[in-house]
Amino acid sequence: MPSSGRHVTMLTEGTYPHVHGGVSTWCDQLIRGMPEVDFQVLALTGSGREPVAWELPPNLSDHTSFPLWGTPERGRAPRGRDRRRFLDTYEHFLLSLLDPTAGCDFGEGLYALAALAREGRLTTALRSERSLRSLMWIWTMPHLPTAAARPTVHDALTATDLLEHALRPLAATIPEGRVAHAVSSGLATLPALAAQHFEGVPFLLTEHGIYLRERYLGYRTEPQRWPVKSFLLGFYRELTSLGYRKADLITPCNQYNRRWEERGGAPADRIRTVYNGVDPAAFPWAGPEPETPTLSWVGRVDPIKDVQTLLRAYAICRAELPELRLRLFGPVPAGNEDYRIRLEKLAAELGVTDGVTFEGRASDVAGAYAAGNVVVLSSISEGFPFSLIEAMSCGRATVSTDVGGVREAVGDTGLVVPPREPAVMAAALSDLLRDATRRADLARRARQRVVDRFTLHRSVDGFRRIYLELAGRPVTERPEPDDWTVRLTDPWRTALMEGAWA
Numbered sequence: 001m002p003s004s005g006r007h008v009t010m011l012t013e014g015t016y017p018h019v020h021g022g023v024s025t026w027c028d029q030l031i032r033g034m035p036e037v038d039f040q041v042l043a044l045t046g047s048g049r050e051p052v053a054w055e056l057p058p059n060l061s062d063h064t065s066f067p068l069w070g071t072p073e074r075g076r077a078p079r080g081r082d083r084r085r086f087l088d089t090y091e092h093f094l095l096s097l098l099d100p101t102a103g104c105d106f107g108e109g110l111y112a113l114a115a116l117a118r119e120g121r122l123t124t125a126l127r128s129e130r131s132l133r134s135l136m137w138i139w140t141m142p143h144l145p146t147a148a149a150r151p152t153v154h155d156a157l158t159a160t161d162l163l164e165h166a167l168r169p170l171a172a173t174i175p176e177g178r179v180a181h182a183v184s185s186g187l188a189t190l191p192a193l194a195a196q197h198f199e200g201v202p203f204l205l206t207e208h209g210i211y212l213r214e215r216y217l218g219y220r221t222e223p224q225r226w227p228v229k230s231f232l233l234g235f236y237r238e239l240t241s242l243g244y245r246k247a248d249l250i251t252p253c254n255q256y257n258r259r260w261e262e263r264g265g266a267p268a269d270r271i272r273t274v275y276n277g278v279d280p281a282a283f284p285w286a287g288p289e290p291e292t293p294t295l296s297w298v299g300r301v302d303p304i305k306d307v308q309t310l311l312r313a314y315a316i317c318r319a320e321l322p323e324l325r326l327r328l329f330g331p332v333p334a335g336n337e338d339y340r341i342r343l344e345k346l347a348a349e350l351g352v353t354d355g356v357t358f359e360g361r362a363s364d365v366a367g368a369y370a371a372g373n374v375v376v377l378s379s380i381s382e383g384f385p386f387s388l389i390e391a392m393s394c395g396r397a398t399v400s401t402d403v404g405g406v407r408e409a410v411g412d413t414g415l416v417v418p419p420r421e422p423a424v425m426a427a428a429l430s431d432l433l434r435d436a437t438r439r440a441d442l443a444r445r446a447r448q449r450v451v452d453r454f455t456l457h458r459s460v461d462g463f464r465r466i467y468l469e470l471a472g473r474p475v476t477e478r479p480e481p482d483d484w485t486v487r488l489t490d491p492w493r494t495a496l497m498e499g500a501w502a
Contacts, residue, residue: 006037007178008467011188013044017054017063020331020361021300023183023208024054025386026276032057033460037467040178042066044169044187050334066172068165068187075120077128086116086125087134094138097234098146106238107246110170114194117170126164132156139227151227158224159231166235170194174201179470182243185211186236189243196246202470205247206274207257208383209404212240212264214304217381221303241265248470251463253384254405272466275408276384277459280451283393286370293433294325296372296396298365298387299379301332301340301358306401308346310378312422315350317429324355324433329368331361369394373439374432379403380419388414389454392446397439399428409454413446 010016016027031039040062048067056063078086093109095102116122125131132153138144139151169190174180180192181204195201215236219229244250244266251274252258258271295314299305307328314326332340340358347353362368369375375391375398382404389409391398398414400406407416415428432439 006467006471007040008037009040009042009174009178009180011042011044011180011182011192013184013186013188014046015183016043017041017052017056018043018045018050018065019300019333020053022386023383026208027183028054028057029277029456030460030463031060033456034464034467035059037464040064042172042174042191044068046334064172066169068168072123072168075124077124078116078121083130086112087130089113090125090131091134091138094135096238097231098138099141099144107242110193110239110242111197113167114170114190114197117167118173118194120171122167122170123164126160126167132160135160139231146227146230149225149227151225155225155227159228162228162232163235166232174199176201179204179467181206181467182247184208185240185243186215187239189239189247193243193246196248202248203246204249204251204466204470205243206251206253207261208253208276209304209381210257210260210383212236213260214381217304249466251466254408256405256408257383274459274462274466275405275454276386276389277454277456278386278389278393278450279456280393280447283366283369283390285447286366286394286396289373289436289439290371292325293321293323294327294372295429296327296329296369296375296391297378298329298362298368298375298391299377300330300336301328301343302336303339304379304381306378306380306420307343309401309420309422309425310376311343311346311350311352311356313376313378313425313429314356315352316423316426317433318352318355320430321433326352326356327359327368327371328357329359329362329365329371365390366394369396372396374399374429376425376429377401377406378419378425382406384409389450393450395443395447397432397442398446399425399432401425410446411449413442413449415442 010027012027016024037059039060041060042064045065045067046069048065048070089109089112092104096104096106096109113122116125135156140147166187169187172191174191174195176199179202180195182188182192183206185207189205192203196203215233219233222229241264244261244264250261250266250271252261253274253276255273258273261271262268297310318324347356369391375396377385377388377400379401380403384405388398388400388406398410400410400414400416401419402416403419410416417424417428
C-alpha cells in the first residue's frame with residue numbers, strides 16, 4: 001500500500017522520547033507542528049526500561065521502545081544447507097567491513113542478515129562457533145592490517161557480541177503505507193533500510209550531528225583492542241555509506257553535514273538542507289544582563305560537549321575578572337555520572353569551584369540563556385545546535401566552537417573559535433565581557449538572524465512538504481505569514497515594527 005504522507009514512523013537512537021534537549025527537542029517540535037500527521041516512534045534504547053521523558057502529543061499514536069541490550073529471543077540456528085549459505089553470506093559481509101578491496105557488497109550481506117533477523121534466527125547464527133571461526137580466519141588473513149595485531153578469541157567474542165547487539169534493530173518492522181524517517185544515521189537506519197528493501201517503504205534520513213564522525217571520536221577512549229575497534233568502525237562506515245546511498249531523500253540541518261554526506265556516497269540531487277528552527281515568541285528578548293558578570297552554558301553534560309575546555313577557558317578569564325561566574329544548565333544523562341565527577345575535580349584543580357554552579361536541567365530554558373552576559377557553546381561535534389539559535393533568539397551574544405553548522409547559524413552575529421582551544425576561547429570571552437556595546441550589537445543582530453532564517457514554522461513546513469513528496473502526493477505551499485510578528489509580545493517586537501534594526 002503506497003504512503004499518503006500522513007503516516008510517519010520516526011526512528012530514533014538514544015533520544016526522543018526518553019531524553020530531553022537537542023535532537024529530542026527537534027523531534028517533539030516536528031510532531032507537534034503537524035497535528036494532521038499520524039506519527040509512530042520506534043526508539044532504539046539500552047534496556048527498554050528507560051522512562052519516557054516527554055509528555056507525548058496526541059498525534060503520536062504509538063511509541064515502541066526497542067532495546068539493544070538485554071537477552072533476546074533466540075530462534076533455531078540455520079542447519080545443513082541453510083547454515084552453509086549463512087556462513088558464506090556472513091564471510092562476505094565480514095570481508096566488506098575488513099577488506100574493502102575484496103569487492104564484497106555490504107548491502108547484499110546486510111539484507112540477508114535482515115531476513116534472518118525477521119525470522120528471529122540472527123542472534124543464534126551470529127553467536128555460533130562457526131561464525132566465530134569465520135571472523136578469526138578473515139581477521140588473520142596475512143594481507144590485512146588486523147593480522148599484525150594478533151586478534152585473540154576474546155577479541156572475536158567481544159566484536160561478535162557488539163555486532164549482534166548493533167544488528168538487533170533489523171528485526172523491527174515498519175508497516176507499509178508509512179514514511180520511515182530516521183533522525184540519525186547509524187543504527188536508526190537499519191529498520192528503514194530493511195523496510196525500504198522488502199516492502200518499498202519510503203526512507204527519509206535526517207542528520208543533526210555526523211554519526212560516523214562521533215563514532216570515531218568516541219572509540220578513541222573505548223577499552224577494546226584495536227582489532228575490535230577496526231571491526232566496529234568498519235561496520236559503522238559501511239552502514240552510514242549504505243544509508244546515504246539508499247535514502248530516498250536526505251535532509252541535513254546544515255551545509256557542513258551535506259559535505260560529509262556527499263563524500264560518503266549520497267547523490268547530490270537527493271540532499272536537501274532543512275535548518276532547525278525556533279519560535280521567537282518562545283525565546284523572547286532576554287532583557288537586561290545580570291549585574292554579576294556571568295557565562296551561561298546550556299546542554300547535556302556529555303563528553304561531546306567538551307565542558308573541560310570551557311572550564312579551562314573560564315579559569316583563564318577568572319584570573320582577569322575575579323567576580324566572573326559560570327553557570328552550567330543541563331541534565332546528566334544516565335551513564336555520564338563519572339564525567340560530571342571529572343568536571344567537578346577539574347574545577348577544583350583549577351581553583352574555580354566557588355565560581356562554577358551545576359544547575360541541572362532548566363525548566364525555564366530561555367531564563368538559562370538570560371542568566372549570562374555571554375552564552376557559550378564548547379562542543380567538539382554538533383549539527384545545527386538548538387542551544388545556539390535559542391540563545392541568539394533571546395538576544396544574547398555568543399561564543400561557540402567551530403563545529404558542524406555553527407558558522408552557518410551564527411554568521412557574523414557571534415564569535416566562533418576552534419574547538420579544544422581554551423586559551424583562544426578565553427580570549428574571545430574576555431573581549432566580549434569587556435565590551436558591552438559590542439555585546440549589545442551582536443545580540444540585536446543575532447535575534448534578527450533567527451527571525452529572518454531559522455523560524456520553527458519554516459523548518460516544520462519544510463518537512464510537511466517532504467513527507468507528501470515522498471508519498472507522491474501534491475504539495476501545497478504554506479507561506480509564513482508576513483505579519484507573523486504580531487504574535488510576539490516581548491520588547492523586541494516594538495523595535496522591529498519601528499524599523500530600529502533595518
